[in-house]
Amino acid sequence: xxxxxxxxxxxxxxxxxxxxxxxxxxxxxxxxxxxxxxxxxxxxxxxxxxxxxxxxxxxxxxxxxxxxxxxxxxxxxxxxxxxxxxxxxxxxxxxxxxxxxxxxxxxxxxxxxxxxxxxxxxxxxxxxxxxxxxxxxxxxxxxxxxxxxxxxxxxxxxxxxxxxxxxxxxxxxxxxxxxxxxxxxxxxxxxxxxxxxxxxxxxxxxxxxxxxxxxxxxxxxxxxxxxxxxxxxxxxxxxxxxxxxxxxxxxxxxxxxxxxxxxxxxxxxxxxxxxxxxxxxxxxxxxxxxxxxxxxxxxxxxxxxxxxxxxxxxxxxxxxxxxxxxxxxx
Amino acid sequence: xxxxxxxxxxxxxxxxxxxxxxxxxxxxxxxxxxxxxxxxxxxxxxxxxxxxxxxxxxxxxxxxxxxxxxxxxxxxxxxxxxxxxxxxxxxxxxxxxxxxxxxxxxxxxxxxxxxxxxxxxxxxxxxxxxxxxxxxxxxxxxxxxxxxxxxxxxxxxxxxxxxxxxxxxxxxxxxxxxxxxxxxxxxxxxxxxxxxxxxxxxxxxxxxxxxxxxxxxxxxxxxxxxxxxxxxxxxxxxxxxxxxxxxxxxxxxxxxxxxxxxxxxxxxxxxxxxxxxxxxxxxxxxxxxxxxxxxxxxxxxxxxxxxxxxxxxxxxxxxxxx
Numbered sequence: 284x285x286x287x288x289x290x291x292x293x294x295x296x297x298x299x300x301x302x303x304x305x306x307x308x309x310x311x312x313x314x315x316x317x318x319x320x321x322x323x324x325x326x327x328x329x330x331x332x333x334x335x336x337x338x339x340x341x342x343x344x345x346x347x348x349x350x351x352x353x354x355x356x357x358x359x360x361x362x363x364x365x366x367x368x369x370x371x372x373x374x375x376x377x378x379x380x381x382x383x384x385x386x387x388x389x390x391x392x393x394x395x396x397x398x399x400x401x402x403x404x405x406x407x408x409x410x411x412x413x414x415x416x417x418x419x420x421x422x423x424x425x426x427x428x429x430x431x432x433x434x435x436x437x438x439x440x441x442x443x444x445x446x447x448x449x450x451x452x453x454x455x456x457x458x459x460x461x462x463x464x465x466x467x468x469x470x471x472x473x474x475x476x477x478x479x480x481x482x483x484x485x486x487x488x489x490x491x492x493x494x495x496x497x498x499x500x501x502x503x504x505x506x507x508x509x510x511x512x513x514x515x516x517x518x519x520x521x522x523x524x525x526x527x528x529x530x531x532x533x534x535x536x537x538x539x540x541x542x543x544x545x546x547x548x549x550x551x552x553x554x555x556x557x558x559x560x561x562x563x564x565x566x567x568x569x570x571x572x573x574x575x576x577x578x579x580x581x582x583x584x585x586x587x588x589x590x591x592x593x594x595x596x597x598x599x600x601x602x603x604x605x606x607x608x609x610x611x612x613x
Numbered sequence: 614x615x616x617x618x619x620x621x622x623x624x625x626x627x628x629x630x631x632x633x634x635x636x637x638x639x640x641x642x643x644x645x646x647x648x649x650x651x652x653x654x655x656x657x658x659x660x661x662x663x664x665x666x667x668x669x670x671x672x673x674x675x676x677x678x679x680x681x682x683x684x685x686x687x688x689x690x691x692x693x694x695x696x697x698x699x700x701x702x703x704x705x706x707x708x709x710x711x712x713x714x715x716x717x718x719x720x721x722x723x724x725x726x727x728x729x730x731x732x733x734x735x736x737x738x739x740x741x742x743x744x745x746x747x748x749x750x751x752x753x754x755x756x757x758x759x760x761x762x763x764x765x766x767x768x769x770x771x772x773x774x775x776x777x778x779x780x781x782x783x784x785x786x787x788x789x790x791x792x793x794x795x796x797x798x799x800x801x802x803x804x805x806x807x808x809x810x811x812x813x814x815x816x817x818x819x820x821x822x823x824x825x826x827x828x829x830x831x832x833x834x835x836x837x838x839x840x841x842x843x844x845x846x847x848x849x850x851x852x853x854x855x856x857x858x859x860x861x862x863x864x865x866x867x868x869x870x871x872x873x874x875x876x877x878x879x880x881x882x883x884x885x886x887x888x889x890x891x892x893x894x895x896x897x898x899x900x901x902x903x904x905x906x907x908x909x910x911x912x913x914x915x916x917x918x919x920x921x922x923x924x925x926x927x928x929x930x931x932x933x934x935x
Contacts, residue, residue, distance in 0.1 A: 294697070294698070295698065296696055297695065298694065298696055298697075299695050299696075302696065302704070305702055305704060352700070352701045353700060353701070369846065369873075370872065371822070372793070372822045375793040377699065377748065377749050377790070377793075378698060378699060379699065379700035379822075380700065381700075381701075550751050550752060550753075551694065551709055551751040551753055552751075552752070552753045584698055585697065585698075586697065587694045587695030587696060587697055587707075588695065588696075589695060590694070590695070
């Protein structure tokens with residue numbers, strides 16, 4: 284049966300109404316509240332994001348990444364060797380991250396995501412997916428002042444650190460673990476395909492979980508090659524205009540899954556089933572309906588919170604129509 | 614006079630303005646009272662700019678909370694969304710195109726007129742350009758980004774004309790999003806050229822956070838007189854690009870980093886300008902900060918502008934003596 288999931292982050296404050304997390308972070312910065320008080324609010328907002336994903340009917344949820352400043356800063360700030368610098372635009376979005384300045388060898392300092400994963404798992408009946416930004420994207424969005432080569436050095440040290448984090452997540456019970464590599468699809472730098480595959484293998488070394496590799500912000504060439512490495516491959520059909528054609532020509536190995544990014548997480552418009560049905564049909568044709576996950580094309584943090592909830596409901600509605608279509612054809 | 618000094622747009626916010634904005638939002642001040650405070654800030658900062666010795670002044674954009682939302686609120690066809698994240702713990706309300714976008718009345722004109730009335734020096738008029746307005750909005754109405762861009766260009770051309778008609782000699786179009794999708798650069802050229810074709814005032818385009826290597830030299834086809842760009846926070850690396858393919862327009866040379874508390878030294882600024890002079894003719898160089906100064910405290914902002922003006926004065930004397 285076709286299922287739904289999300290890509291990672293969820294809006295942290297309501298579009299309208301009291302922005303308690305924003306307020307608490309300001310107060311914490313000023314020293315007006317304690318770390319414990321801030322932690323209470325982060326916990327509350329994480330639980331809200333979980334409840335909203337459940338209300339919408341998402342099958343595989345995330346913890347909403349409520350702690351993350353953005354897709355780069357949070358993880359890089361938790362590793363050793365990187366110093367966070369000035370603001371840089373995150374790809375073509377009007378959002379910004381702090382450029383990690385690599386001044387020393389990058390290493391793992393300790394658990395980063397596990398406590399939030401456990402919080403989500405303990406507070407939801409749904410399956411919870413752990414999500415990390417990939418080593419390739421993190422390295423490419425950093426400024427290297429230490430390694431001789433980003434490709435031979437920095438990428439692999441980040442991958443080694445992420446591998447330790449993924450071990451901790453797997454030990455905590457994560458059955459679905461996802462690596463996001465937007466840089467690959469955005470840059471269209473296919474000369475790095477082998478590198479991305481090597482890094483993917485390294486981050487998942489010794490891990491027993493369903494391994495997701497999700498791309499967004501552009502087309503994904505060689506889908507079948509990535510599907511050989513990953514259990515589920517995520518493709519962005521909103522920004523990747525050639526992706527339907529690329530999928531049509533791909534020969535996906537049996538048993539592999541596809542995560543189809545079919546609704547636009549960067550716009551408040553409302554998609555209809557007819558707009559995306561050809562993509563879903565193509566996906567089902569390739570891997571069978573049991574291996575299809577429908578999702579927004581990116582994390583939902585680009586939307587006001589209420590619109591993110593609407594978007595997930597739209598996604599679930601489209602999923603139900605797909606399921607009906609599948610059951611009619613059987 | 615060579616190397617005219619100016620600012621990019623926004624200026625630091627004094628505490629009384631921040632308080633007035635909060636009071637206005639919470640209903641403690643009505644609009645007339647709030648506008649009075651905005652005018653006071655404008656008047657105060659015109660005086661500060663004069664005292665610092667700047668040549669081309671700005672009104673400081675004290676009435677603009679956000680550079681896209683301010684204009685969207687004043688155009689037909691837009692609604693304003695709930696909060697969305699910009700970075701870290703910073704949020705803004707994003708415009709949503711929900712209908713045909715149309716010009717209603719001039720948006721940046723009143724405050725420009727007020728500012729120009731406070732000084733004998735020229736005040737630059739500034740508004741946000743159509744590409745950035747399009748890229749920084751949600752779109753629930755137009756079938757394509759291009760369709761929305763073209764309609765915004767049409768609407769904003771009325772703003773440009775109104776500012777010129779009122780006597781603005783320098784008009785700046787802010788396009789920080791210019792390079793986000795290099796594949797769309799031809800659409801930007803078409804949109805801006807449509808707006809500027811009959812304009813005689815000096816037109817300037819301010820761009821920041823740019824991936825210029827992706828759109829240069831193509832961006833020179835945009836029919837404007839000057840690009841105002843950040844140089845200081847990228848170690849003047851852009852000059853190498855401008856050397857490779859000849860840069861043909863005037864440049865607004867950003868010589869102070871607005872995201873940094875540190876006040877640049879005179880020598881640093883003079884070295885930066887001299888470097889630019891080796892690539893761009895001196896009579897085509899205007900000197901300003903990298904970007905708007907609203908993220909800096911009033912003290913930092915004044916200090917950054919002062920060292921800049923002083924550096925230019927010294928450089929002018931040195932050049933005169935040669």
